[in-house]
Amino acid sequence: MSVLELRDVHRIHGAGETAVNALNGISLTVAPGELVAVMGPSGSGKSTLLNLCGGLDSPTSGQVLVDGTSLQSLSRKQLAAWRRKRIGYVFQNLNLIASLTAAENVALPLDLDGVRKSRRQAEIALSEVDLDGYADRFPDEMSGGQQQRVAIARALIGERRLVLADEPTGALDSRTGETVLRLLRSKVDAGAAAVLVTHDARHAAWADRVVFLRDGAVVDVSSRDQPEELLSTP
Amino acid sequence: MSVKHGLLALLERGPMYGYQLRVAFDSATGGTWPLNIGQVYTTLSRLERDDLVAALPENEGQRPYEITPGGRDELRKWFATPVQRGDRPRDEVAIKLALAITTPGVDVAKVVMTQRTATMRTLQEYTRLKTQPGDLPWLLVLDAMIFQAEAELRWLDHCEASLLRYEPRPVPAATDVEVPR
Structure with a gap:
């Protein structure tokens, strides 16, 4: 079963003459172990799409399903709990809480749900992103790349299998950005599903599928599941 | 070289x-x-x-x-x-696109899209190779190909945006072209 499914999703901002069709009938599925990148010019609907996938916004028509459950069928309270348990976010501006340590930031979604031994789980999640020994550091004691890895650890802690990443490498240099993408890729290869919004083709190329949006519609899809290899490693 | x-x-x-x-x-x-x-x-x-x-x-x-x-x-x-x-070979994609714009009956946007899909696939394939171990000289050659593919994709995006604003001028017929003597 797909982790994420969008069925003919439309999103219209505003009403009447000033209405803007942000998304026009998007259908998309993301399976476990699949990384889908979304590209497109400014105003093409990328961020609207990601917000809908994460239940931060609701479609005007159509359905968004996560693990088979329609997000529109949930009350606001249920949706908040669903998001916390099932969906991880990685943003360009990290959104780490400055007054919490790396482990506390990572454990926060679990703490909000009253999960016991959250500290231990956070340490394991930090270890998985090669940040052993950084658990008690505060964000301002870490580099940009390390902070982004904390954000990814937070996004994937617990049972969550869907990661939504919005320009996660935006503030990082080329090499550190690649490290973050490698990490996201390895998490997806281990069974997570992810949607990555990016304007950078080199980063999108880590995805299994690249969806191009224009004016709220999918205009093109590039998939890497080709039988032949273009080049061989010497 | x-x-x-x-x-x-x-x-x-x-x-x-x-x-x-x-x-x-x-x-x-x-x-x-x-x-x-x-x-x-x-x-x-x-x-x-x-x-x-x-x-x-x-x-x-x-x-x-x-x-x-x-x-x-x-x-x-x-x-x-x-x-x-x-000293480098001419860019066939650029030449093809230039000709597509001036050739009657060609869907230029489709040409751009087809090329973009192919170049993106190539970039995905190169990126997949980066997950395999390799020596630095090979990885640098691979990076060069990745950056070239990325540059082509950025240029294709630019072409697509430019085409939306493009108003074609009349193309001279073959008989109107002055032959140098």
């Missing part, structure tokens, strides 16, 4: 015979520029004629070659001289 300079660079490591040079060239370029053995021997003959390499006595049926002082000078000059843009 010419095969000539590639072989000189490899011979700077020490004497090699034709087959060894072909294998070493393949390894150095990550298989991106396959050479056949005929090209290797033809180039070696020219290098020997120009006193840039010298043939050594045959050893078990194979004739190794070594770089000469003249060859070493030539190699240093090559490394010290930047590659000019004009």
Whole structure:
């Protein structure tokens, strides 16, 4: 079963003459172990799409399903709990809480749900992103790349299998950005599903599928599941 | 780059015979520029004629070659001289697109989209190769191809945006083109 499914999703901002069709009938599925990148010019609907996938916004028509459950069928309270348990976010501006340590930031979604031994789980999640020994550091004691890895650890802690990443490498240099993408890729290869919004083709190329949006519609899809290899490693 | 300079660079490591040079060239370029053995021997003959390499006595049926002082000078000059843009092959994609715009009945947006999908696939394939272990020279060649594909994608996005604002001017018919005398 797909982790994420969008069925003919439309999103219209505003009403009447000033209405803007942000998304026009998007259908998309993301399976476990699949990384889908979304590209497109400014105003093409990328961020609207990601917000809908994460239940931060609701479609005007159509359905968004996560693990088979329609997000529109949930009350606001249920949706908040669903998001916390099932969906991880990685943003360009990290959104780490400055007054919490790396482990506390990572454990926060679990703490909000009253999960016991959250500290231990956070340490394991930090270890998985090669940040052993950084658990008690505060964000301002870490580099940009390390902070982004904390954000990814937070996004994937617990049972969550869907990661939504919005320009996660935006503030990082080329090499550190690649490290973050490698990490996201390895998490997806281990069974997570992810949607990555990016304007950078080199980063999108880590995805299994690249969806191009224009004016709220999918205009093109590039998939890497080709039988032949273009080049061989010497 | 010419095969000539590639072989000189490899011979700077020490004497090699034709087959060894072909294998070493393949390894150095990550298989991106396959050479056949005929090209290797033809180039070696020219290098020997120009006193840039010298043939050594045959050893078990194979004739190794070594770089000469003249060859070493030539190699240093090559490394010290930047590659000019004009020395590179013409960009077929750019030429195709330019012609598509002025050819009646061609859906230019479709040409851009088709190329973008293909280039994106190529970029995905190169990126997949990055997940495999490799030596630094190979990884740098791979990075070069990745950055070139990325540049083409950015240019195609630019073309797509430009096409949306494009108002074609009348194209002169073949009979209107003035033939230089």
